[in-house]
Amino acid sequence: MREMKYVADSQTENSYLLMPAHINGYGRLFGGKLMQWIDEMAGIVSKRHAGMETTTAAVDNLQFKSAAKINDMLVLRGKITYVGRSSMEVRVDTYVEGLDGRRHVINRAYLVMVAIDEEGVPVEVPGLILENENERAEWEGGRKRSELRKLRRNEGY
Numbered sequence: 001m002r003e004m005k006y007v008a009d010s011q012t013e014n015s016y017l018l019m020p021a022h023i024n025g026y027g028r029l030f031g032g033k034l035m036q037w038i039d040e041m042a043g044i045v046s047k048r049h050a051g052m053e054t055t056t057a058a059v060d061n062l063q064f065k066s067a068a069k070i071n072d073m074l075v076l077r078g079k080i081t082y083v084g085r086s087s088m089e090v091r092v093d094t095y096v097e098g099l100d101g102r103r104h105v106i107n108r109a110y111l112v113m114v115a116i117d118e119e120g121v122p123v124e125v126p127g128l129i130l131e132n133e134n135e136r137a138e139w140e141g142g143r144k145r146s147e148l149r150k151l152r153r154n155e156g157y
Helices: 031-050 133-154
Strands: 004-006 012-017 054-064 073-083 087-097 103-115 127-129
Touching: 012 031, 031 054, 031 073, 031 087, 031 103, 054 087, 054 133, 073 103, 073 127, 073 133, 087 133, 103 133
Parallel strands: 004 127
Antiparallel strands: 012 073, 054 103, 073 087, 087 103
16 A cells, blocks of 8 residues: 555645746746746646656646736645556646735646656655545546546647
8 A cells, every 4th residue: 555645745835926027028927937836836746745756747737817917925735636657647837926825826726746766767655635525626636637637638639
């Protein structure tokens, strides 16, 4: 039987202050920079869950909901939502945090990360202990997204 871990064991949060180098020609956060931060977050979350190196296999969903501007405080929160044999789905939510501490979502992404050994061969990851209805709902959504990814892969996408 494989080891089991809780969602909270690998949940991670990082904060950034948006500076001129992060801004595009329209005065908003450059989407490519945010994508880099999202990928880094998913890497940290998946390494914590797997206890080993991981690699990005897919960015399954990346939705830009609203913009962020210079001097905004950005917060990225990542957590495991679903695990397979060697793969893990990581949800990363990005928020702009106001001076009053309130946060509003500007982006949500789901990434698939795969645990690998020193030769880059996929290896088994710990299972996931679900503690509440939100975690069970995320798991079910992750299971459905996994099935859709397999279908798309079989269709050549």
